[in-house]
Amino acid sequence: MLRKFLPHPGLSALLILTWLLLVNDFKWGSLVFAAILSVAIPLLTAPYWPDRPMVKNWLAAAEFMLIVIYDIVKSNITVALIVLFKPKSQIQPLWVTVPLDLRTPEAITVLAGTITMTPGTVTADMSADGRALLVHCLDATDADAIRDDIKSRYETRLMRIFE
């Protein structure tokens, strides 16, 4: 019964939060409207989204977020220095294959997004059977080090959050 009216409880909570942020003020009227929207939108879009992303470990998710923010700031500075001061001929782009241990689509999407958001690495593609990611590095020589770094720093943590 609850399942029928609230196919995605997490999405509903997120919608309420987003609506209140958009209104930018707390009023009971907007909370009621947000509640109506948070029931209607998941019901209307449920056919397109049968699966449900499951965050098993919220503490690990918070830790992951902090680590990603720290990495974004740190690697932003590194990449800015490369762009500003390294001559064009000395920049060595590199393709890296990252084999995946993650299997759920949501976890792989988060991993790919994280790799892209930390400057210096961009996720370009996934293998057709979904078992490896193609990552492009701005300036690197050691493919193995980057692969191990991604796997140990992000993937094991995502493993703990989603699986």
Next chain:
Amino acid sequence: MFAEILVAALLVISGVFALVGSYGLIKLPDLMTRLHAPTKASTLGVGGALIASMLHAIVWRNEVSWHELLITLFLFLTAPITANFIAKAHMADKLKSGDLPPTGTDRDWATLDLSEEPVQPVMTPPGQPGRPS
């Protein structure tokens, strides 16, 4: 006074990073390396400006403004998707299998895969709880 210094510093940092990001767009040699520049502009650049705006609203206008968080979150969610699509367009346009490292699995990279079999969505192992089929 402290808030003033903080807001000014955030604005200067965001401006510098955005400028470096745009400069990277003309300096770097090819499209794949150029793709790295805008991620900088959209993370520290816009992020810094938005946090400065939040602080400014709290200290000078005495109102708490949460809009900025929404824009930051939206940019953080969408920037990787755009970058991925541009990379895929570039791969389909210019690159062949030989230019890329091997996948290490049976199939080629999804954009270049010419076999008749559909590109596999990553399947959930059957029988896992909480996932209706």
Next chain:
Amino acid sequence: MIAAALTFAFACYGIGVLICLWRVIFAPSIPDRVLALDTMVVNMIALIVIYGISIGTGLYFEAAMLFAMTGFVSSVAYAKFILRGDIIE
């Protein structure tokens, strides 16, 4: 001090937008143009936010939000069109 920082940020983002415009016009390939347009959208969002700070109002956030959304959709649509020659499959 904030006024000076605002002027500096305006100048940085303005130059950034001009560089992107240059890239859009003289681009070596079409995906390059999409990338430059996307960067331009990001710079414009920050420009709108900074303008909001400088005249001391929160009115411009809807504009920045809409800019972010339409910018994202149009970049993805362009890239998809280059990739497949079609947007909605």
